[in-house]
Amino acid sequence: MDVQTWTWILVGLTFSLYIGVAIWSRAGSTKDFYVAGGGVPSVANGMATAADWMSAASFISMAGIISFAGRDGSVYLMGWTGGYVLLALLLAPYLRRFGKFTVPDFIGDRYYSGWARFVALLCAIFVSFTYVAGQMRGVGIVFSRMLFGDMDTVLGMTPINAGVVIGMVVVLFYAVLGGMKGxxxxxxxxxxxxxxxxxxxxxxxxxxxxxxPIPQLGFGGGNEGGYLLDQLDGLSKELGFAAYTEGQKSTTDVFFITAALMCGTAGLPHVIVRFYTVKKASAARSSALWALLFIAILYTTAPAISVFARTNLLKTVDNASYAEVPEWFKKWENVDLIQFDDKNGDGRIQYTGPNAAAMGLPANELTIDKDIMVLANPEIARLPNWVVALVAAGGLAAALSTAAGLLLVISTSVAHDMVKKTIAPIIGMQLTERGELIWARCAAAVAVVIAGYFGIKPPAFVAEVVAFAFGLAAASFFPAIILGIFSKRTTTAGAVSGMVAGLVFTASYIIWFKFISPQSNVEANWWLGISPEGIGTLGMVLNFVVAVLVSIATPRPPQEIRDLVDRVRLPRAAFGEEDSGPVDH
Structure with a gap:
């Protein structure tokens, strides 16, 4: 069978599985909808957390980034993995013991402030929408190439847009019906x-x-031509690219970008909420360890995929006759994710890097979207058609799993934090559990439509917004949560001031270099040599400093808040209690 037939079969089977599971595990209460009833086994929660964590960015984009950026791309590998470790060790068990459904809920109650809750709510919604739009676009890319083949239109839309709509329908079904349980x-x-x-x-x-058969060993090994990394370095230099194993970024910038990714991802609300779905804090710790194991399988394999894909790509397209390129090249070209411009009219593909002119090489004629590397990799290597189709099904699974988690954060933030905790008390409305569940499902439906719109019509600055989202999370959520858990002295004024200072500084820096003056976005103009992608680390430090100084200058939090921090942070045995559920507050 051809690739398209195999893809339809495997995607159809997996989608049927997802919908069947959603029907079986549909939510019947707000606790089911928000935290799956709080009774998910540790191993299952570890798998679900890993799927939530490993989005289309991890499955599709990360290996593609490393393929093109070489050593510099490792900042994503280190940052995202390190972020999960921070989350598992510093945040998850304590937030689970606090017992609230959402991060804005924690910040609002810990800092006894509606303003703190509102700032956290806005951050949660912004970060979640940024990511979910990317997931929907990833769904559209997979559908357009793997399922719709050479079709010009599907349902009156372009193949990518039709793919986004199909993804919206599937996610809407099991997110709205099942909530967190489904x-x-x-x-x-x-x-x-x-x-x-x-x-x-x-x-x-x-x-x-x-x-x-072990990829983690394979990419550091070799064949009759020598070590693979040496071969790739040689191929890269011959074509005017930098050596694959040599980085172009400064050590300072690598450190700040990695730290921003670590702290930003540790504060991402859609992963934090996963630790509320287990029975007790000890189960949160064990599920965090299981998730780390499940995540490590993919993350330690991604560098190998990057090396294999890059090596095969250079060998396949370098100086190849355009009339004789493989079928996969033409198919990706049809959806505009590969573009060939025959500048010298010789009918051959000149794929060269930024150093080509100095080496006397022709100008580059080939543009390749980084996101296709994982999806195209099996075809480039001429693997069986069922393997190509399997990768498409995996990419959809990664995108849909994270999209669902993000949509749930948006819906719970709107229903629980905005409507129930903010608007209802102001207007004197009593919101029943059934009413809150209706609000949550309606919010999820609206969020799916908005996310789908941005998937169909992504803003031109999507890549920049992703960097902004990481900086935003690092400069806002992370310090507020850490201080909320480990410092009894942090006050409402301190937390809110720190969040605002970190947000304003980080946003201003990124907006200036990414949107207002992009031509000045070069290392010589960066403050302390820190790129916009890494400035969130400095924003986080500013947040901590402002929060501490303002807290020192303002009255201590009420005694009940200080007691609450003790009960969240210290072992339950210190209070003569069992570790069986959230603290009483």
């Missing part, structure tokens, strides 16, 4: 699909290119 068990299935889809081609390629 999403959790669906994400368990999606993790199994995505990790199998990622590892199978990696193992095939490792055997093919390095003679070992």
């Amino acid at each position: 999403i959790t068990y669906t994400q368990v299935a999606q993790y199994c699909v995505l990790i199998f889809a990622f590892m199978v081609p990696a193992i095939f390629l490792s055997i093919q290119m390095a003679g070992t």
Whole structure:
């Protein structure tokens, strides 16, 4: 069978599985909708957390970024993995013991302030929408190339847009029907699909290119031509690119970008909420360890995929005749994710880097979207059609799992934090559990439509907004949560002042270099040599400093808040209690 037929079969089977699980585990209460009833087993929660964490960015984009950026791309690998470790060790168990459904709920109650809750609510919604729009676009890319083939239109729309709409319908069904309960068990299935889809081609390629079935060893090994990394360095230099294993970024910038990614991702609300779905704090710790194991399988394989894909790509397209390029090249070209411009009219592909002119090489004629590397990799290596289709199903699983988690954060933030905790008390409205559930489902439906719109019509600055989102989370959520857990002295004024200072500083820096004066976005103009992608780290430090200084200058928090911090942070045995649920507050 051809790739398209295999893809329809595998995607159809996996989508049927997701919908079936959602029907089986549909939510019947707000606790089911928000935190899956609080009774998910640790191993299952670890799988669901891993699926929630490993979005289309992890499955599709990360290996593509590393393929093109080489060593510099490792900041994403280190930052995202380190962010999860920070989350698991510093935040998850304590937030679970606090017992609230959302991050704005924690910040609002810990800092006894509606303003703090409102700032956290806006941040949660902004960060979540940024990511969910990217996931929907990833769904559209997979559908357009793998399922719709050479079709010019589908349902009166372009293939990418039709793919986004189909993804919207599927996510809407199990997110609105099942809530966190349906999403959790669906994400368990999606993790199994995505990790199998990622590892199978990696193992095939490792055997093919390095003679070992272990990709983590294969990309550091070699074949009769020598070590793979040495081969890739040589190919890269010959074509005017920098050596793959040599970074172009300064050590300072690498540190700040990695730290911003770590602290930003540790504060992402859609992953934090996963630790409320287990029975007690000890289960949150064990599920965090399980999730780290499940995440490590993909994250330690991604560098290998990057090396295999980059090596095969350079060998395939360098100086190849355009009339004789493989079928996969033309198919990706049809959806504008590969573009060939024959500048010298010789009918051959000149794929050269920024140093081409100095080396006397022709100007570059090939533009490749980084996001296609994982999806195109099996075809480039001429693996079986079912493997190509399997990767498409895995990419959809990764995108849909994270999209569902993000949509749930948006819906719970609107229903629980905005309507129930903010608007209802002001207008004197009594919101029942059934009413809150209706608000949550309506908010999820609206959020799916908005996310789909941005997936169909992404702003031209999507890549910049992603950097902004990480900086925003690092400069706002992370310090507020850390101080809320570990400092009894932090006051409302301190927390809010710190969040505002961090946000304003980080946003101003990124907006200036990314939007107002992009031509000045060069290292010589950066403050202390820190790029906009890494400035969130400095914003985070500013947040901490302002929060501490303002807290010292203002009256201590009430005694009940200080007691609450003790009960969240200290072992329950110190109070003669069992570790069986949230603290009483």
